[in-house]
Amino acid sequence: MLPDLAELLRTARVVALPMTTRFRGITVREAVLFEGPQGWTEFSPFVEYDDDESAAWLHAAIDFGWREAPEPLRDRIPVNATVPAVAAADVAAILDRYPGVRTAKVKVAEPGQTLADDLARVSAVRDHLGPEGRIRVDANTFWNVDEAEHAIHALAPFDLEYVEQPCATVEELAEIRRRTAYMGVPIAADESVRKAADPLAVAQAGAADLLIVKAQPLGGIHSALRIVAAAGLPVVVSSAIDTSVGIAMGAHLAAAVPNLEFDCGLGTVAMFVHDVADEPLLPVDGFIPVRRPTVSAERLNALAADADRRQWWLDRLRRCYRVVERATAL
Structure with a gap:
């Protein structure tokens, strides 16, 4: 079952993580984290990806946050x-x-x-x-x-x-x-x-x-x-x-x-x-x-993206959700 968009947005946090070395043309990595029944999950397609491609990343985030992971073969x-x-x-x-x-x-x-x-x-x-x-x-x-x-x-x-x-x-x-x-x-x-x-x-x-x-x-x-x-x-x-x-x-x-x-x-x-x-x-x-990490509220606050980037990512999340929703309905 696809969770409601409101459920994703309720805990969504947009973070910006500085990198030690420039990589793939970036020095700061941005991501959206939100919490599902299984724990925290991540939606972080690269900024240049369109909504159709990025929707797979949102599907993955929902899968990890709302569905139990397979039985591990190694720890x-x-x-x-x-x-x-x-x-x-x-x-x-x-x-x-x-x-x-x-x-x-x-x-x-x-x-x-x-x-x-x-x-x-x-x-x-x-x-x-x-x-x-x-x-x-x-x-x-x-x-x-x-x-x-x-x-x-x-x-x-x-x-x-x-x-x-x-x-x-x-x-x-x-x-x-x-x-x-x-x-x-x-x-x-x-x-x-x-x-x-x-x-x-x-x-x-x-x-x-x-x-x-x-x-x-x-x-x-x-x-x-x-x-x-x-x-x-x-x-x-x-x-x-x-x-x-x-x-x-x-x-x-x-x-x-x-x-x-x-x-x-x-x-x-x-x-x-x-x-x-x-x-x-x-x-x-x-x-x-192999474990789900504990996400620190203090770290989320310290690494929070600015208001403009937060809005950009939440708008993107909403658009990609509609793509996932249409695909799920087929």
């Missing part, structure tokens, strides 16, 4: 560090925020930077993690096929675990996977899953070796689990720069995935200066626990 989740497109000299300080983590996801193909910048950053990560560390890189669709082939060839000596979304389309992913098969570097799909009209198309086309799944963009834990089961590929459960509340949603998803083979991208609370939870879901010994 803690191994996580990776996230290294933004920083200078090589700044890598060590970034990785030090992730104690005990053995895996790093490194942003590459940043607009305005060069492959030389990427190589220097990945080299610094390898030096910090040592030969046993695991490195995955994420191009966020910014390479064409030829650029991706050249870059993967240059980066392969750093023993990559996989390359995430090197190109934009399913057809390009299939082509780059074919071209680079001899290097033995797996291809992962992210945007081709969470932003696609058909999240299973990339698996059906044989265009990826594994999938990146995120609870909010895929409509919630239960929806994401159906996609995982239907795809039949290994998955990495990741986040979208969520607060501890959204990370808890991702952790409950990861806890319910059978045969979780990879460290998950759920350590990103380390990217915030402050978080909404009394005990933020930060990595400890390379893991985060």
Whole structure:
């Protein structure tokens, strides 16, 4: 059952969390938190997403707040560090925020930077993690096929675990996977899953070796689990720069995935200066626990967005609710 909009608005709090390092073009992450029968939940689509795309994120928030999570198969989740497109000299300080983590996801193909910048950053990560560390890189669709082939060839000596979304389309992913098969570097799909009209198309086309799944963009834990089961590929459960509340949603998803083979991208609370939870879901010994965090009223007040941003988000919540309501009625 879809809760009334008034029920969502009654406890809705809009927060603005400053970040330690610029990431994905932002220095402050905004989110709406509200409380359901199961606890606090989060609605935080990126500001540039339209209402139709953002509605899946609201459906996920309602799913986590009003529906019991699946029975967990594990009580803690191994996580990776996230290294933004920083200078090589700044890598060590970034990785030090992730104690005990053995895996790093490194942003590459940043607009305005060069492959030389990427190589220097990945080299610094390898030096910090040592030969046993695991490195995955994420191009966020910014390479064409030829650029991706050249870059993967240059980066392969750093023993990559996989390359995430090197190109934009399913057809390009299939082509780059074919071209680079001899290097033995797996291809992962992210945007081709969470932003696609058909999240299973990339698996059906044989265009990826594994999938990146995120609870909010895929409509919630239960929806994401159906996609995982239907795809039949290994998955990495990741986040979208969520607060501890959204990370808890991702952790409950990861806890319910059978045969979780990879460290998950759920350590990103380390990217915030402050978080909404009394005990933020930060990595400890390379893991985060599977639990719903207690949200502090004091922190909500301290991190509250200004009046204009609050109104912007609540108006967006109302619009997205109407999209969810129409979809639910079908």
